[in-house]
Amino acid sequence: MKNYNKFASYLYVLPAFLLVFFLLLIPMFQNIYYSFFQWDGISQPIFNGLNNYIQLFKDSNFLTSFLNTILWVVFTLLFPVFGGLLIAVFLRGIKFSDFFKSIFYIPITISFVATGIIWNYMYSRQIGVLNTILGLFGVDKISWLTSVPLNTFSLLITWTWQQLGVNMVLFLMGLTSIPVEQTEAASIEGANRWQVFIYVTFPMLRPITTVVIAMATANSFKVFDLIYVMTRGGPYRSSETLAVTMFRESFTMSNMGYGASISVVLSIIVVAISVIYLRSMLKKDLLYY
Amino acid sequence: MKRKWILVTAMMLALTILISLVLAGCTTAATTTTAAAAETTEAKATTTAAAAETTEAKATEGVVLSLLHDKGGNPNFQPYFEEMGKKTEELFGIKIEPVPYPTTDVFIATVRAALPTTDAPDLFTWWSTYRMKELIDQGLLAPTTELWDKHKDEYSEGLRNAFTFDGEAYGYSYTQEYWPVWYNKDVFAQYNLEEPKNWAEFINVCDTLLKNGVTPMAQTVQARWPTLIMFEQFVIGEDPQLYVDLCEGRVKYSDPKVKAAFELWASLIDKGYFTDPGIDYFVDAPNMFNNGEVGMILAGTWYYESVFTAVGVPDEKIGAFILPSQKDSAGKNIVLEMSPICVSANSKNLEATLKVVDYFMGPEGNEIFARLNRSYPSNMKSATDFLPDIKVKISDTVKNENYNILNRYWEATPTPICEEAVDKFAEFMANPDRLDQVLVDLDVIADKYWSANK
Numbered sequence: 070m071k072n073y074n075k076f077a078s079y080l081y082v083l084p085a086f087l088l089v090f091f092l093l094l095i096p097m098f099q100n101i102y103y104s105f106f107q108w109d110g111i112s113q114p115i116f117n118g119l120n121n122y123i124q125l126f127k128d129s130n131f132l133t134s135f136l137n138t139i140l141w142v143v144f145t146l147l148f149p150v151f152g153g154l155l156i157a158v159f160l161r162g163i164k165f166s167d168f169f170k171s172i173f174y175i176p177i178t179i180s181f182v183a184t185g186i187i188w189n190y191m192y193s194r195q196i197g198v199l200n201t202i203l204g205l206f207g208v209d210k211i212s213w214l215t216s217v218p219l220n221t222f223s224l225l226i227t228w229t230w231q232q233l234g235v236n237m238v239l240f241l242m243g244l245t246s247i248p249v250e251q252t253e254a255a256s257i258e259g260a261n262r263w264q265v266f267i268y269v270t271f272p273m274l275r276p277i278t279t280v281v282i283a284m285a286t287a288n289s290f291k292v293f294d295l296i297y298v299m300t301r302g303g304p305y306r307s308s309e310t311l312a313v314t315m316f317r318e319s320f321t322m323s324n325m326g327y328g329a330s331i332s333v334v335l336s337i338i339v340v341a342i343s344v345i346y347l348r349s350m351l352k353k354d355l356l357y358y
Numbered sequence: 359m360k361r362k363w364i365l366v367t368a369m370m371l372a373l374t375i376l377i378s379l380v381l382a383g384c385t386t387a388a389t390t391t392t393a394a395a396a397e398t399t400e401a402k403a404t405t406t407a408a409a410a411e412t413t414e415a416k417a418t419e420g421v422v423l424s425l426l427h428d429k430g431g432n433p434n435f436q437p438y439f440e441e442m443g444k445k446t447e448e449l450f451g452i453k454i455e456p457v458p459y460p461t462t463d464v465f466i467a468t469v470r471a472a473l474p475t476t477d478a479p480d481l482f483t484w485w486s487t488y489r490m491k492e493l494i495d496q497g498l499l500a501p502t503t504e505l506w507d508k509h510k511d512e513y514s515e516g517l518r519n520a521f522t523f524d525g526e527a528y529g530y531s532y533t534q535e536y537w538p539v540w541y542n543k544d545v546f547a548q549y550n551l552e553e554p555k556n557w558a559e560f561i562n563v564c565d566t567l568l569k570n571g572v573t574p575m576a577q578t579v580q581a582r583w584p585t586l587i588m589f590e591q592f593v594i595g596e597d598p599q600l601y602v603d604l605c606e607g608r609v610k611y612s613d614p615k616v617k618a619a620f621e622l623w624a625s626l627i628d629k630g631y632f633t634d635p636g637i638d639y640f641v642d643a644p645n646m647f648n649n650g651e652v653g654m655i656l657a658g659t660w661y662y663e664s665v666f667t668a669v670g671v672p673d674e675k676i677g678a679f680i681l682p683s684q685k686d687s688a689g690k691n692i693v694l695e696m697s698p699i700c701v702s703a704n705s706k707n708l709e710a711t712l713k714v715v716d717y718f719m720g721p722e723g724n725e726i727f728a729r730l731n732r733s734y735p736s737n738m739k740s741a742t743d744f745l746p747d748i749k750v751k752i753s754d755t756v757k758n759e760n761y762n763i764l765n766r767y768w769e770a771t772p773t774p775i776c777e778e779a780v781d782k783f784a785e786f787m788a789n790p791d792r793l794d795q796v797l798v799d800l801d802v803i804a805d806k807y808w809s810a811n812k
Contacts, residue, residue: 110471111470111492111493111498112495112496193641193642194636194638195638195641195642195645196641196645210634212636213636214580215579215634216636216788217788301582303582303781304580304784305782305784305785306781316463319467320464321463322778323470323773323774
């Protein structure tokens with residue numbers, strides 16, 4: 070009976086495993102394989118050893134893209150994550166909080182492509198609402214998406230606008246799971262609101278904070294659609310991140326092998342950061358609890 | 359409990375990473391059909407045989423041909439291609455199913471991945487010369503030489519040359535467009551300006567507009583490719599042969615004459631002859647043109663229908679002239695953009711495909727799309743009575759004044775060079791003081807290609 074149950078468990082997992090195996094794992098290993106080849110996608114691949122990886126470190130576009138990616142990660146942690154936490158804390162218990170939650174959550178229901186198009190119009194040099202408003206105060210027209218490095222910050226503002234809501238919801242979930250007794254006990258002991266937040270609420274948010282930071286970091290590493298729609302990584306490749314550079318090299322330049330090597334490097338970075346981060350959080354949790 | 363949270367987080371992360379890898383990985387899966395590529399030499403031989411065997415109409419009846427195109431962003435093209443399909447269904451019982459792609463990058467990636475496989479589209483829009491050559495080199499296109507021979511008297515030799523490689527012709531041209539300067543007639547009238555006949559007159563037009571608060575010309579770095587517009591114009595204006603040699607790797611970008619063209623461009627940017635390069639060429643520029651903020655826009659003749667009409671610029675406001683060369687010795691030149699439709703070597707319906715291509719190459723067939731889109735048919739014997747007066751004027755000028763016709767940079771130079779060069783042009787437009795470094799970078803890009811491909 071026990072063996073039968075074990076067998077049945079594997080059968081339940083099998084469909085999902087097959088999907089992951091054929092649609093994710095095989096392409097993933099193929100991708101790693103092709104990263105050692107010079108290949109335009111239609112001719113015979115030529116074995117290139119580690120040259121694609123060596124070339125990465127000589128490529129100034131890759132360096133720009135790498136630095137932009139780091140900027141995206143840092144900015145994401147500072148604004149969409151920290152901002153989401155602040156909004157969640159401030160919205161808790163205020164009047165009309167449901168209304169404000171909905172307002173902050175609406176952007177995440179819009180697709181990245183639609184968001185990109187909407188913000189493209191808002192940032193438009195000629196007809197954009199931002200320049201129109203600034204114009205009322207005598208400010209000259211600004212090229213939000215084509216001035217370097219302003220274009221990257223313009224993209225990051227759009228990203229924050231969209232991501233704030235989802236982080237807020239996750240933090241709200243975490244806040245509602247905190248037992249009221251503990252915060253009340255701290256208040257009775259004489260802690261003010263700030264002290265309650267720092268010494269009671271925030272530490273108890275650690276599990277959800279771990280999830281939010283890990284997801285936000287991974288998402289910011291692989292951000293592609295928003296940049297592609299709004300600037301295509303330009304002008305002159307100034308706003309590319311690693312995901313955009315990977316796409317561009319693979320599909321625009323037809324350097325499939327080189328593009329594959331970028332995706333491998335990107336994945337190694339994300340995995341390394343995630344493992345280090347999760348391990349340290351795990352250790353802290355063991356110490357804490 | 360906490361460990362569970364971390365476990366869930368780790369699983370979500372792993373899934374996210376895998377998804378990011380798939381973007382690059384999935385394309386590799388589609389291209390393992392190397393056998394299909396090897397079979398293309400066979401396909402070449404069968405193509406000509408198939409073309410000859412099209413007498414049996416019944417054999418092709420009921421066939422549905424796929425036509426992949428990258429014009430999904432233009433709402434007109436899909437119904438126009440559907441109209442072409444209706445005509446072939448009516449004549450031969452062969453349907454055409456157009457499949458639009460909204461972005462060029464995705465379209466190119468899809469076509470390139472599909473061509474070596476048995477799922478290759480029967481027909482697909484593409485670009486001429488070097489953009490076509492890379493597919494021909496891999497044996498992915500079926501030759502249409504017999505059809506070009508059949509319609510020999512209906513096409514110019516120059517056009518056929520842009521479709522011919524090593525003696526074989528490929529695809530056909532469903533339309534073609536010139537690249538003139540569009541100007542706002544009202545603005546010109548307001549400042550008593552006339553169409554410039556030479557460079558000095560053009561500079562006078564620009565100075566007058568500038569003096570009156572109108573930006574003379576539009577330019578942009580958005581969408582990447584439009585950065586080549588002024589580059590090719592100024593190099594051609596220096597010396598058309600220099601342009602051809604540069605595109606084909608016989609001249610370096612650091613050549614003094616090429617540098618002179620860039621320096622001229624830089625000086626005009628410096629004088630304020632151009633808009634900020636942050637504007638959008640297809641939304642902002644036509645609106646600025648309509649409002650009288652910009653006097654002139656250099657663009658293909660498709661701009662008239664696809665952009666001006668779409669944005670609502672009234673016909674009576676639109677004038678056009680051909681930009682004079684800055685050097686008299688360069689003569690009269692104009693850029694031509696051809697629009698090929700190619701036939702896949704791995705098409706499952708080669709016989710039916712060549713039958714419809716034969717029809718579309720003829721005077722009647724070539725006219726269908728051109729009439730709907732009010733563009734120039736490539737077949738010289740097709741009717742042109744549907745063309746707006748302004749387009750008739752441009753083509754008449756080209757013919758009557760013996761203009762030298764040059765291929766657009768996008769097609770005239772190898773794709774790997776062009777794709778990187780357009781970003782370098784953008785860098786120059788935003789920072790003209792970086793010219794020397796841009797020229798060095800362009801030489802590196804071109805040398806890398808030509809050293810491996812000459």
